[in-house]
Amino acid sequence: MRDMLLLAAGLVAITVALIHGVLGETVVFARATISPERLRTLLRLVWQAGTVAWIGCGVLLIAAPWMGSEPARHWTVITVIVVFAFAACANALATRARHFGWVMLAGVVVLAAAGY
Template identity: 85%
Template sequence: MRDMLLQCAGLAVIVVALIHGLLGETTVFARASIAPERLRTLLRLVWQAGTVAWIGYGLLLIAAPWMGSEPARHWIAITAIVVFASAACANAVATRARHFGWVMLAGAVVLAAAGY
């Protein structure tokens, strides 16, 4: 059961990351007027770097049960919990809890903690 919870956390993180990347491109950067163009490109790439990093964390959470190492499982879960809890808190504070992202990230944190 612990393995499945950790893997569900990984799937949730990947879904959140894909939504984050898609909404960034279709909503945030589609409406933003950022000049110069070099700065706009930099901001888009940094935004998507977060998306890629979250997908990487999701894959690690999915793979952790198969690694056969309790210390690896421990550190993957703890690091993911800290990263996504801080992201959830930042999202909730920045959007005054009006954005659904913090709820999804908090859900992934709960699943990762339960699977720890």
């Protein structure tokens, strides 16, 4: 059961990351007027770095049940919980909890903690 919860947490993490990346490109940066162009490019790349990092966290959660080491599983899950908990809190604070993103991010935290 623990392994299934980590698998679910990983899949949700990857889904959240993909939504973050797509909405960033199609909504946020499509409307934003940022100049100079170099700054716009930098902000887009930093935004997508978060997307890639969250996908990596999701992959690690999916792989955690097959890690041969209990300490590796422990630190992988704890690290991902901290990363997504911080992101959920930051999103809720910045949007005054009006954005669905913090709920999705918190869902990853709950699933990963349950599968810990």
